[in-house]
Amino acid sequence: MGLSKREVLHVAHLGRIHLADDEVEKFADQLSTIVDYVNQLSELDTEGVEPLAHALPIHNVLRPDEPRPGLSTDQALGGAPDAADGFFRVPRVIDDGSSA
Amino acid sequence: MSAPDLITTIGMEVHLHLATRTKMFCPCEVRYDAPPNSCVCPVCLGMPGVLPVMNGRAVELAVRMAIGLGCTIPAFAKWDRKHYYYPDLPKNYQISEYDEPLGLGGHLDVELDGETFRVGITRVHLEEDAGKLMHAEDGSNVSVVDLNRTGTPLLEVVSEPDIQSAAQARAYGEALRQLAVYLGVGHCNMQLGQMRFEPNISLKIGDGPDGSGGQPRYTPITEIKNLNSFRSVERACAFEIARHRDEFAADPAGYTLENQGKSTRGWNDDRGVSFLMRSKEEAHDYRYFPEPDLVPFVPAPEWVDKIRADMPETPSQKRYKLVTTYRLSPYEVDVLVSDPDLSDFSEEVLRNAQDSSTAAGLIMTEGLRFVNERDKPISKLFKPGDVAAVSDMIFSGEISRSVAPHVFVQLVETGKSAADIVRDENLAQTSDEGELERVVDEVIRENPGPAQDFAEGKDKAVGRLIGMAKQKTGGKANPNVVREILIRKLRG
Structure with missing residues (x-):
């Protein structure tokens, strides 16, 4: 199954990745190979099989609601490309309300 | 179409x-x-x-x-x-x-x-x-x-x-x-x-x-x-x-x-x-x-059953209880159940007060004024027993409704009980006919116009006269007794 140029650009945009024109073609081929490989799974008959929510047969791993110290502000901001006054600084975003 | x-x-x-x-x-x-x-x-x-x-x-x-x-x-x-x-x-x-x-x-x-x-x-x-x-x-x-x-x-x-x-x-x-x-x-x-x-x-x-x-x-x-x-x-x-x-x-x-x-x-x-x-x-x-x-x-x-069994009361359960037990109006219930602290407090007051309507009115006007002013829950400002006591004293005529704001201020400021405040400050209504007769005579003498109006059958004028009597007694004149004396003296 070949991925179209449009699909590759769509996926790239979702990941906020900029692709040059020749890269779009290159990745269309590579992504198609990956999708084809994974698609072999759909040859299996899964009629009546419950979807698996987790690989481990355990559930209800809960934590008590007790605070524990985390990182200091300096540690938290330490790896950021840009920070000041305790805040991370990022390129200006227009609030399009896409957050929760 | x-x-x-x-x-x-x-x-x-x-x-x-x-x-x-x-x-x-x-x-x-x-x-x-x-x-x-x-x-x-x-x-x-x-x-x-x-x-x-x-x-x-x-x-x-x-x-x-x-x-x-x-x-x-x-x-x-x-x-x-x-x-x-x-x-x-x-x-x-x-x-x-x-x-x-x-x-x-x-x-x-x-x-x-x-x-x-x-x-x-x-x-x-x-x-x-x-x-x-x-x-x-x-x-x-x-x-x-x-x-x-x-x-x-x-x-x-x-x-x-x-x-x-x-x-x-x-x-x-x-x-x-x-x-x-x-x-x-x-x-x-x-x-x-x-x-x-x-x-x-x-x-x-x-x-x-x-x-x-x-x-x-x-x-x-x-x-x-x-x-x-x-x-x-x-x-x-x-x-x-x-x-x-x-x-x-x-x-x-x-x-x-x-x-x-x-x-x-x-x-x-x-x-x-x-x-x-x-x-x-x-x-x-x-x-x-x-x-x-x-x-x-x-x-x-x-x-899940345990959570269900331990569920706190819901607003609709509280609402139902207040309506059926105390016959409050939908508006009164809306106000009193608006917050769990207020509704628990109100229920406690209503359980102890003789008249639900008087008690609910006191909570909504006097009580909530302090809640808003001081930004504190009502249970941190008053004891339900004091509010019920004030309500009962109003209902029985022992004190006038008009002294309630003062009593509530004192409840918050002094921490004394309602009964002590009323006693210490001598706030009980005067129903003593002898004393009130003297007051009414003065009022009639000083307000000949309204007295004449009332004598001629204008009922509205009585409000003014009762107001004057209350003023002269620092709010303590029992309005019903004053009214009776006025009727006797001017229309008798």
């Missing part, structure tokens, strides 16, 4: 912060007053290689709310990743419950103007909040991010489109808040952003006068994002309903859900208008898949 009826249909998504001490998946403290990025750890910062672990208390509170909304609690709930890129979401996905939430299919009965309407609840699920994004004020092309809020336990309640007016939308939001506060599920402080609303508005286009006949058609659904006050919920819904009506009147064939689908709008509270948000198709391409870092939640039936 006349224009078809347009019936408002609103479904609401409500997000609220759960009343936990720590975040949903890490032990960072949930704080609203902390310096930016001081309540964070590798988990909520989305560092690679970390493992989220469910906050047991958050799960319990969420299930409690679901039960309070009459939802069924499925035997299995799981977590999913909802992907989108935004600087307030460091992992680039939000952990949520997509197709197997922890509560399904309930309802909430809401009172509005003495009538009840029912709103179906589609689902209740848990997720994590995002961080806060602010635009730098230095005019630079920069936004700043505070991730203290990231990972705060967030409960989402999704309703059916059963809400039929802007006023109902507001009442539903208020009722949901009341329920969450009564159940101890959330503090729902609107100023702190602990509760947010997203109404989905559409008008059903009727074919006949009653909107019946044929396939139902709708105007395009508009979702208004992130409203954070009841007032803005009501205003935004009213604005959208009117806008839909105008759009439909201008283009009845084109302005339909079928043709235009769904759009997302923001609300400008200062200007009182909604506006279209940048709607990118891919914004809804969330690529949900099961969260591999978290195991599913399988509530044991006994655990």
